[in-house]
Amino acid sequence: MITRREALIGAATAAAAAAAVSFPATAQAATKSAEGLPRHKVTLVAPPFVHEHDQVARTGPRIVEFTMTIEEKPVVIDNEGTTLQGMTFNGSIPGPMMVVHEGDYVELTLVNPETNEMPHNIDFHAATGALGGAALTHVNPGERVTLRFKATRTGTFVYHCAPEGMIPWHVVSGMSGTLMVLPRDGLKDEKGNPLRYDRIYYIGENEFYIPRDADGNFVNYESLGESYADTLAVMRGLVPTHVVFNGRVGSLTGENAMQAKVGETVLIVHSQANRDTRPHLIGGHGDYVWEEGKFANPPAKDLETWFIRGGSAGAALYTFRQPGVYAYVNHNLIEAAELGATAHFTVEGNWDDDLMTQVSAPAPISPGS
Numbered sequence: 423m424i425t426r427r428e429a430l431i432g433a434a435t436a437a438a439a440a441a442a443v444s445f446p447a448t449a450q451a452a453t454k455s456a457e458g459l460p461r462h463k464v465t466l467v468a469p470p471f472v473h474e475h476d477q478v479a480r481t482g483p484r485i486v487e488f489t490m491t492i493e494e495k496p497v498v499i500d501n502e503g504t505t506l507q508g509m510t511f512n513g514s515i516p517g518p519m520m521v522v523h524e525g526d527y528v529e530l531t532l533v534n535p536e537t538n539e540m541p542h543n544i545d546f547h548a549a550t551g552a553l554g555g556a557a558l559t560h561v562n563p564g565e566r567v568t569l570r571f572k573a574t575r576t577g578t579f580v581y582h583c584a585p586e587g588m589i590p591w592h593v594v595s596g597m598s599g600t601l602m603v604l605p606r607d608g609l610k611d612e613k614g615n616p617l618r619y620d621r622i623y624y625i626g627e628n629e630f631y632i633p634r635d636a637d638g639n640f641v642n643y644e645s646l647g648e649s650y651a652d653t654l655a656v657m658r659g660l661v662p663t664h665v666v667f668n669g670r671v672g673s674l675t676g677e678n679a680m681q682a683k684v685g686e687t688v689l690i691v692h693s694q695a696n697r698d699t700r701p702h703l704i705g706g707h708g709d710y711v712w713e714e715g716k717f718a719n720p721p722a723k724d725l726e727t728w729f730i731r732g733g734s735a736g737a738a739l740y741t742f743r744q745p746g747v748y749a750y751v752n753h754n755l756i757e758a759a760e761l762g763a764t765a766h767f768t769v770e771g772n773w774d775d776d777l778m779t780q781v782s783a784p785a786p787i788s789p790g791s
């Protein structure tokens with residue numbers, strides 16, 4: 423005869439065993455405290471690359487440690503040498519992408535070296551409370567701070583600097599990036615079937631507002647502080663002088679093109695912290711697109727162009743079917759071609775004549791043909 427107490431213990435043991443074997447299940451994300459959780463330290467890498475990570479979590483929730491150092495520095499943003507007095511997370515525009523799983527804790531140490539001029543902080547759109555962490559991370563030059571928050575929602579989320587009174591200036595000077603919170607059991611299609619990627623690229627789109635002198639030439643300022651008043655005046659006109667991917671015109675074209683092979687599935691994460699945009703892969707599609715970047719919602723399928731709201735990051739999954747050079751653009755084509763928002767994918771593999779062929783090559787139009 424089994425007593426009620428034994429039955430309860432048995433049920434608890436069975437539940438624990440089930441938990442151990444069914445890992446990683448979403449229910450396992452329901453920890454109540456970071457105390458005692460294992461720690462995992464991540465070294466961030468500059469975009470368009472993303473640090474190594476598991477698509478399906480192999481362990482239970484953990485505390486994932488990141489460190490970012492804020493660098494204020496001049497950044498050349500086009501092929502004419504135009505210079506932005508930039509503010510960056512970890513030296514890159516955008517800042518590096520971070521990846522965790524739902525139920526993990528993000529633990530970020532933010533370092534503001536003494537050599538900087540400005541106070542900074544960080545607002546994570548993935549976080550809950552305290553202005554996304556901005557209220558708890560204000561650091562003056564010479565200070566560091568560590569913030570921990572629980573990743574309770576899945577998706578791609580913008581983070582950005584948000585110092586009181588200077589938020590837009592810091593954001594359009596380069597201070598934004600993306601945190602991706604994956605479901606513990608990975609990405610899924612609309613029916614719940616697993617979706618996986620062979621490669622991941624992170625594209626952060628920025629618009630810049632560079633002041634011009636009386637002759638119409640872009641001004642190269644001596645310092646960040648000196649650039650402030652003129653930059654603010656251009657910003658208030660809402661007409662950007664540059665719209666770029668990853669910090670400068672041509673950062674992802676030609677020799678810097680992103681690579682893939684026919685048959686490979688690529689996850690393209692695209693953020694814009696300040697302004698709407700509309701990515702389009704010329705000659706390709708979005709097989710599965712989380713326009714809002716939120717994995718709790720089923721992905722849209724077969725999109726030609728998708729919409730990224732200013733202040734958000736979206737994710738598009740595509741399996742390349744043809745080799746060649748693909749342009750990936752902001753399909754406001756003026757912004758793509760005239761202001762800089764163009765990237766390239768170079769894709770290797772065999773051409774599929776069934777998908778596309780040139781039936782007859784260009785030739786003179788002859789009468790009667």
Ligand SMILES: [Cu+2]
Nearest residue numbers: 542583592597
């Ligand atoms: Cu800042």
